[in-house]
Amino acid sequence: xxxxxxxxxxxxxxxxxxxxxxxxxxxxxxxLYWYRQNLGQGPELLIRYENEEAVDDSQSPKDxxxxxxxxxxxxxxxxxxxxxxxxxxxxxxxxxxGVGAGAQGTQYFGPGTRLLVL
Amino acid sequence: xxxxxxxxxxLSVQEGDNSxxxxxxxxxxxxxxxxxxxxxxxxxxxIIDIRSNMDKRQGQRVTVLLNKTVKHxxxxxxxxxxxxxxxxxxxxxxxxxxxxxxxxxxxxxxxVKP
Numbered sequence: 727x728x729x730x731x732x733x734x735x736x737x738x739x740x741x742x743x744x745x746x747x748x749x750x751x752x753x754x755x756x757x758l759y760w761y762r763q764n765l766g767q768g769p770e771l772l773i774r775y776e777n778e779e780a781v782d783d784s785q786s787p788k789d790x791x792x793x794x795x796x797x798x799x800x801x802x803x804x805x806x807x808x809x810x811x812x813x814x815x816x817x818x819x820x821x822x823x824g825v826g827a828g829a830q831g832t833q834y835f836g837p838g839t840r841l842l843v844l
Numbered sequence: 845x846x847x848x849x850x851x852x853x854x855l856s857v858q859e860g861d862n863s864x865x866x867x868x869x870x871x872x873x874x875x876x877x878x879x880x881x882x883x884x885x886x887x888x889x890x891i892i893d894i895r896s897n898m899d900k901r902q903g904q905r906v907t908v909l910l911n912k913t914v915k916h917x918x919x920x921x922x923x924x925x926x927x928x929x930x931x932x933x934x935x936x937x938x939x940x941x942x943x944x945x946x947x948x949x950x951x952x953x954x955x956v957k958p
Binding site (some may be wrong): 730766767768769770771774817819831832833834835836837838 | 933
């Protein structure tokens, strides 16, 4: 079974430029998560999708970060405009459902997109 | 706010020895705890989880212990191998009412010496 796929793996941009990251979750997983991971720290949740609906984006700077999950499968996370402090690894994860422990709620992560803003 | 912390940022262990990674948390309402392993250039990989109604759970070469009284979680790796070298994160969730919103700790790097 294929895991969570993310692209690109690396991205270097200048500040004030827009950038987008793409995620394809594990087939059949209804819940999709976007996390940001700063160097030497654990991931922090940016946004969670239950199918097509965003249910938790409390950590996202709303004026510059946006995400969409069309048709409840693939998702795109966008930053516009990017700032120096946005340099981080952006991780996508998916789970069968959005609640519960065990197999249904376990989150599986993709390899991440490493963003460097110059 | 919620905080999850680790006692040791780096753990150096001899191959074949057992490893113990510790994690403290502050929110007693935490319901679900997970350990993840993250190798360089990869995303976190699920290792093992435990619900708050349990105090011990075993997997293959790994054991998670939960002490709710002192809000402490640990991961034990038996017979540590070179492939166990990675950063280990504990994460917790506040139960089904909060969905599966995970709060991650800062990570412990495990270095396995041959």
